[in-house]
Amino acid sequence: MLRIGPRALALLVLAALLLAPGASGLTVQRMDLGELCRNGHRIVRGTVLSSVEGAIRLGGARIPVTTYRIRIDETFKGSPGSAKGEPVFELRTLGKAMPVEVGGLVRAPILADLPQLEIGASYLLFTTRPERVGLATTVGLGQGCFRVQGQAEKETAANELDNADLFRGTRLEGVVAPGPVPYRVLARAIRDTLADQGASP
Numbered sequence: 001m002l003r004i005g006p007r008a009l010a011l012l013v014l015a016a017l018l019l020a021p022g023a024s025g026l027t028v029q030r031m032d033l034g035e036l037c038r039n040g041h042r043i044v045r046g047t048v049l050s051s052v053e054g055a056i057r058l059g060g061a062r063i064p065v066t067t068y069r070i071r072i073d074e075t076f077k078g079s080p081g082s083a084k085g086e087p088v089f090e091l092r093t094l095g096k097a098m099p100v101e102v103g104g105l106v107r108a109p110i111l112a113d114l115p116q117l118e119i120g121a122s123y124l125l126f127t128t129r130p131e132r133v134g135l136a137t138t139v140g141l142g143q144g145c146f147r148v149q150g151q152a153e154k155e156t157a158a159n160e161l162d163n164a165d166l167f168r169g170t171r172l173e174g175v176v177a178p179g180p181v182p183y184r185v186l187a188r189a190i191r192d193t194l195a196d197q198g199a200s201p
Helices: 006-018 033-039 183-197
Strands: 042-058 061-077 088-094 100-102 105-107 122-127 145-149 156-158
Touching: 033 122, 033 183, 042 088, 042 183, 061 122, 061 183, 122 183, 156 183
Parallel strands: none
Antiparallel strands: 042 061, 042 122, 061 088, 100 105, 122 145, 145 156
16 A cells, blocks of 8 residues: 655645646646636635735645735625625735755745735735635636735736636637736636636636
């Protein structure tokens, strides 16, 4: 019978999280809006209220985690959470791993591609379904994390790939150039895509 050590078990769980639909580890598949919507367990726009660094024990290994508390400003998919009457939810994701120095060489952490959210900033987030230990991530890592900026009615949104391939295969392909897109255009496209997919908030 094959026996798996605690550290190997922890790595397998991390791999399962990163290789879940919407995330593929260090080589991330380019996704369009339809794929982001299909793989998103929850799609919300929110403002980051707090960020707490911590760790969990998993299979004998200590895994860094970051818990973001996010005020929900708009819900596209998934049940809105609440705390003390406020529409909020917690996103508990893998934390920022520190580089490791081995024999004079500094090795970059394997999880360096995970988005880091800023307190007070506004984001449109496509998040995966939490794993058994409560960890989730943004779909396609930086692809499912859109920073929303600008004044009301002139807000724009862009993900970490600068919206590359976002509207591939849609009526907006060739009409909307890569780069920040008006938030209202993106919000409407998400609602239309979810309706076509038969998904509801």
